[in-house]
Amino acid sequence: MKIKYIVLSFLAFTVSLKSSSQTNNKTVKPNIVFIYLDDLGYGDLSCYGATAIKTPNIDSLANGGVRFTNGYATSATCTPSRYGLLTGVYPWRNKDAKILPGSAPLLIGKDQLTIPKMLKEKGYQTAVVGKWHLGLGTGIVDWNQQLDAGPNDVGFDYSYIMAATQDRVPTIYIDNGKVVNLDSKDPIAVNYDKNFPGQPTGKENPELLSMKWHHGHNSSIVNGIPRIGYVSGGASANWSDVDLADHFLAKAQTYVKSHKDAPFFLYYALNQPHVPRTPNPRFVGKSGMGPRGDVILEADYCVGEIIKTLKAEGVLDNTLIMFSSDNGPVLNDGYYDEAVEKLGNHKPNGPLRGGKYSLLEAGTRVPFFTYWKGRIKPQVSDALVCQIDLLESIAKLVNIDVKSTDSQELLDVFTGKSAKGRTNLVIEANTKTAFRQGDWIMIPPYSGDPILEEVNIEMGNDKDFQLYNLKKDIGQKNNLAKAQTKKLKEMMKNFELIRGNSYNNVEKIELK
Template identity: 45%
Template sequence: MNFIRHFLYILSFVFLASCNTKVSKPNVVIIYTDDVGFGDVGVYGAKLIPTPHIDALAESGLRFTDAHAAAATCTPSRYSLMTGEMAFRNPRAAILQGDSKMLIHKNQYTLANLFKDAGYQTAIIGKWHLGLGNGTIDWNGQVEGTPNTLGFDYSYIIPATNDRVPCVYLEDGKVVNLSADDPITVSYWKRIPKDTPGTSYPDARWNPEAVTLYKGDGQHSCSVINGVSRIGYMKGGKSALWSDENMAIDLVDRVKSYMKNHADSPFMLCFTTSDIHAPRIPHPRFRGATSLGYRGDNMVQLDWCVGEVMKTLKELGIADNTMVIFSSDNGPIYQDGGYEDGCVDMNEEVDRGHDASGVYTGGKYRIWEGGTRVPLIVNWPKQIKAGVSNALISQTDFLATFAEMLQQPLPQDAAPDSRNLWPAFSGKDAQGAEILIEQATGLKPGLALRQGQWKLIELHPPHTWGKPFDQRKIVGYELYNLAQDPAEKVNLTETNPDKASELKSILISAKAHTLN
């Protein structure tokens, strides 16, 4: 009897202890890069760019070979990642200017809302490019309509891109280091009158001698900031200007500070790097790190950023309880905006032995596979086994996938195109999504449907910018078997008419109805 009593006492103690044990929520750090192609990372085949920190992340994590940004350009991809809705359903989801109205409606449910509802602190540090405000932005006061409106507790952002004005950081809706004596004015449609108060910056067209670092194309030939001609005109804010060559270090310092200040509570942090978007101006310590000009050097700088994040997590003792995700917003581009940074030989129009899209064709602005197929690494060694997955994955599916991971129900009508791919995300399912939609606007525009090895492209007229997808003329279809033809060289529409017809019907249905 004494033995039985003793055993029952121990059993009850163990039961009560297990009931009182709190399951620790993992921190989540999403490192979302810019214009990084499938072949820009060592573990994805890059030979001329050393990326030891990203490679280490992949070696202890799950590396995906068929993961996709939602679009071949940044604003649509970021919109889909944040909302779980394909960007072609939103007529305004094209590349936005620096003073554009917020693209995401304040009542839309976002990735940040999901994590807040699950009890997380949420932050975004880096590039935003999803618009601000309601049409008129007061850069000299509190900017309304920011990431803070959409579920982020903290934001420290580049308002649009590093080739657009205003060239300032915005922290929780306020321009950092702005002097009241030097108010900011921004214009994208006409030059700012000379009598407008604020520091004047040279006009690239009128003062070409002021362009001491990077001359851009016609679109990128407005205000000259830090020796670089940019998109748009700006006056004022001299004390608030960012340093292009210090940008990566500035953002990493903010990321490290945020993680240190929130190490004791679960957080979700989006670190949206400016690297490797043009104009590429790496810090001097990284210049000459590759034979690929500043584009390659910027990749080395990006790799250092990843290393700093991982080192900080380890120093804080929270690395084991942190899921780190590495990916890109679209495929690569060598020369963008007319900025010649030494990556390619402009006389021969070829790269120097480095194919940023790997075996795939195309890149940014193009509906070919290289436009959206990007690196995706999910690292959480305590929960996700290291390896390589060929599962079909879209960033649009992140929201519903994280909802499953967090066991957090989604509101009705939230994330209409986002599907729960947690089994694939965690390495337990090798297939992933049954179908996937890709989109591109620009040099080779259109929509595409992926189904396993098959890909059907619906071609749109070239250089269609901003026009809603449902109003665009369809100029033809192309069908490819990626298992046999990853470079999309052999159009199979005539030799496989039944498959082309089947996929065309699925794509028509997908355009008319949400995927979820």
């Protein structure tokens, strides 16, 4: 009996060593998941101070990891931010990195370094599920054939996406470069300049609408919703708007289940709370704030479900999760959906000024946190970080040596081991740029309307320099440009070292 006990003990010890070795090997190559929302504001989550809406699933991650108070997207609009996220490059360096139509060619170069391409070198499986909006094809897109350029050409092994946004045509799912459920007898044609003969539009056929347009969204009608752009054909391939979130969630869950045995990178890009806001009936009326609030609750549900899947499949403990939004909030962004009327006391931009499209803080400062169960200690960090830093930081995590111009290696900051973030950052909105350095933000003089009236958002345009101390004045109420000329000169000098002497064709202004 004693010999049997010794043998069993030895075997148990051997199994324990083997298990420990496997765990250590997994630690070297953790799974990495980006959860990216669309138009979610700094104040839209209860973990960032919202009281009128509760987001318990997202809060659980944010409060269990490093929640950043100074986390930034690169841009105040979607396409540029997504470009910066995946490439680690400031979008203003690419003249084509603007809000793209649904028919635009691929924005990222096929030879360009991206996070998924980098991770593939280390044996990672890579996937994107959800919103893409970085262009497809190399010229005029033929939606009826295998697309000749897309996510699969810039590092993703698997892609299941929408081409651009929910409010732009075509309203179709694309599986690894091929339109899903397309009937060859009803081919798709897309045009952003001219309508097709006989096709109804939101502008000319309001009687066909289930959602009324406010501005811009008055072209082709799909599912009773007027969109941006014109489309003909492809009826069998059109998605169901109210099922969009569930559909992408299921694809993300399936990916995790089928790729859990090797390290994977999943870029899960939700479309909430972007317009048109079409919550599944399960969420309609749940927020009390109309469709915008309802789809935020829907997004919170989706986040909770993907976390449940990671846990059920036994990979949550070895998964680094990064959560953020592509830009700040907007209420009325093209449709009448009571986002303004039912807002109540909720402040989507929190204490910040501005919003989507704006150079002011609410345009680019967004919810941003990292979570790694058992590896990251819960904390709130004031470190200055940006989404472009994920490329260099992930490279460090998986032991890849990359040299990028804009991305900074902040792995210890993202994992909560350091509070020392960036010293400066260039932010962008509609090709115009501003400069964050330490606690200060400087916005050069720009022409243009101070308020974008269609969406009622302050743009940050002013004929004079703007300078704010964000630590003391997070709401940007006190312009110190005239009182702090020394600081302004210093910031302009450092800004121009990065941005150059020309910024958005504004003449260089001599500071006195």
